[in-house]
Amino acid sequence: MSNRLQGAIIGIGELKPVRYSEGKTTLGLIAEATRLAIQDAGISKEEIDGLLVGPQVGETPQHVPATVSEYLGINPTMSNTVDLGGATGPGMIWRAAAAIQAGMCETVVCVLANKNEKGEALRSPNRNPIREFDVPFGASGANTSYALLKRQHMEKHGSTQEEFAEIAYWARKNAQLNPNAIFYGKPLEVKDILQSPVISDPLHLLEIVMPVAGGAAVVVTSEEKAKKSNKKPVYLKGAGEKITHRAVSQAPDIDALPFSYSIPHALKQAETYIEDIDLLSLYDCYTSVVATTLESTGLCKPGEFGEFVKNHSFGHDGDYPLNTHGGQLGFGQADLAGGMSHVVEAVVQLRGDGGNRQIPNAKQALVTGNGATLSETTALVLGGER
Amino acid sequence: MSSLQNISLPGPTITPVSKPFWDSVAAGKLSIQQCNSCQEWVFYPREHCPHCLSDDLTWKEASGSGSLKTWSVIHRAGHPAWQDRTPYVVGIVELEEGPSLLTHLLVKEEDLAYKMKVKVSFEVIENHTLPFFTKEETQ
Numbered sequence A: 001m002s003n004r005l006q007g008a009i010i011g012i013g014e015l016k017p018v019r020y021s022e023g024k025t026t027l028g029l030i031a032e033a034t035r036l037a038i039q040d041a042g043i044s045k046e047e048i049d050g051l052l053v054g055p056q057v058g059e060t061p062q063h064v065p066a067t068v069s070e071y072l073g074i075n076p077t078m079s080n081t082v083d084l085g086g087a088t089g090p091g092m093i094w095r096a097a098a099a100i101q102a103g104m105c106e107t108v109v110c111v112l113a114n115k116n117e118k119g120e121a122l123r124s125p126n127r128n129p130i131r132e133f134d135v136p137f138g139a140s141g142a143n144t145s146y147a148l149l150k151r152q153h154m155e156k157h158g159s160t161q162e163e164f165a166e167i168a169y170w171a172r173k174n175a176q177l178n179p180n181a182i183f184y185g186k187p188l189e190v191k192d193i194l195q196s197p198v199i200s201d202p203l204h205l206l207e208i209v210m211p212v213a214g215g216a217a218v219v220v221t222s223e224e225k226a227k228k229s230n231k232k233p234v235y236l237k238g239a240g241e242k243i244t245h246r247a248v249s250q251a252p253d254i255d256a257l258p259f260s261y262s263i264p265h266a267l268k269q270a271e272t273y274i275e276d277i278d279l280l281s282l283y284d285c286y287t288s289v290v291a292t293t294l295e296s297t298g299l300c301k302p303g304e305f306g307e308f309v310k311n312h313s314f315g316h317d318g319d320y321p322l323n324t325h326g327g328q329l330g331f332g333q334a335d336l337a338g339g340m341s342h343v344v345e346a347v348v349q350l351r352g353d354g355g356n357r358q359i360p361n362a363k364q365a366l367v368t369g370n371g372a373t374l375s376e377t378t379a380l381v382l383g384g385e386r
Numbered sequence B: 001m002s003s004l005q006n007i008s009l010p011g012p013t014i015t016p017v018s019k020p021f022w023d024s025v026a027a028g029k030l031s032i033q034q035c036n037s038c039q040e041w042v043f044y045p046r047e048h049c050p051h052c053l054s055d056d057l058t059w060k061e062a063s064g065s066g067s068l069k070t071w072s073v074i075h076r077a078g079h080p081a082w083q084d085r086t087p088y089v090v091g092i093v094e095l096e097e098g099p100s101l102l103t104h105l106l107v108k109e110e111d112l113a114y115k116m117k118v119k120v121s122f123e124v125i126e127n128h129t130l131p132f133f134t135k136e137e138t139q
Helices: A026-041 A064-072 A085-101 A142-157 A161-175 A190-195 A223-227 A259-269 A287-297 A305-311 A327-331 A337-351 B019-026 B080-085
Strands: A008-014 A050-053 A078-081 A107-114 A198-201 A214-221 A234-243 A279-281 A364-371 A376-383 B031-035 B057-061 B065-074 B088-095 B100-105 B117-125 B128-135
Touching: A008 A026, A008 A223, A008 A337, A026 A064, A026 A107, A026 A214, A050 A064, A050 A085, A064 A078, A085 A107, A085 A214, A085 A234, A085 A337, A085 A364, A085 A376, A107 A337, A142 A198, A142 A287, A142 B065, A142 B088, A161 A190, A161 A287, A161 A305, A161 A327, A214 A337, A234 A259, A234 A337, A259 A287, A259 A364, A259 A376, A279 A337, A287 A305, A287 A364, A327 A337, A337 A364, A337 A376, B019 B031, B019 B057, B019 B128, B065 B100
Parallel strands: A050 A078, A050 A107, A279 A364, B100 B128
Antiparallel strands: A008 A214, A008 A234, A107 A214, A198 B065, A234 A376, A364 A376, B031 B057, B065 B088, B065 B117, B088 B100, B117 B128
């Protein structure tokens, strides 16, 4: 049996992030992102026969696909909830392709959105075992979990604050070419990052994503249908996924986190090498995630991202274009939709629609998603050619 | 006066499965589970061994010693009730028996070191006893 993934992206729709939404529902934002994506694909909503959504969507804790289908007025023959935290977006793309290959549907909308009202709790409450075994000790929330992984990297490998700050610097620099980014018009220097308040040592405020309201939808279809599309199809060439833990206390060693499996798997499935990737679209909720991800790509060895970031440049015109939309650090994180922004930017670049941030010769992109604390990882290789 | 003073620190949400752990902690002992089938030690408390899925687990007293895998000095607490106590230190300790746990460290910031030896120290926080860790003094 062939393990070649078949499927192509023919539509993208992304809402411009705003710090706070007012009077919006998550269902409404989902519909708006979907409308933009099918418009971009040049298809009618009657052509959607597959739907993938995230868990606990705003007003809808259960029966999420049915509620979203009803709201959109569609009748999919395949629907599901994908629950991989920040890896949900990329995780949807290969699941969509697999469902199409299995003959269950032909055109799948993968959609994530989040409202963010002032004064509203951002996350669902902690539940056991984290609620029982982490929270009573004073450890709540992702900032502390990622701080623990960053500290382990620094102690084990001697990596420095300046090296991590370089990652936030490039994200913010790239965001200056994306008018939709939440931090457009607000560049930063490395020293600004290092002088920003320490939230959970060793993490500074400016190494952490800004929560925003927003949403993104992606239309995945069969290769046959994609050939008839008026948009240049972007093909799914390979995928990899791995999950290792939930609570940070149960995480494997910093050098054995699950990207060290999922990225090589995606590259192998795509029959390509990291040297032949033109765009790195890497999940970046925190600087330390990019460090670990780079070390899992093979571009540098475990512990050596610092040397790598010092010796290369990561703009659209650099030797390793990375998160040319600004990453989530520059673009903003609309909860789970933040992870989809890395898919959307890869499609923009592979179509050649990047405008003043277009990278030259964009043929292949590596997209990653990461959920919980480097726990749920997904990697995709997307290509402009089959 | 801080507006947070009336917010209680969140205590453990004890379940029938985890109760023996918290009972031991209240009695000044650190008991964790060991699998009778594969002999691996297990933490957090469960009904099944994550190594072999056996449901034959026994509670045993652990040494209470371990080494520090990583830590964070918290300046902005994730839970508002902890904010008045910042800065404070949390970390992940790998117990001598093998499993890792998240804990609160009663160690000065300048004394924190990767893989330093630590030992359990039972502290009463509001109405509940918690297994915090301190620096293990060399004999």
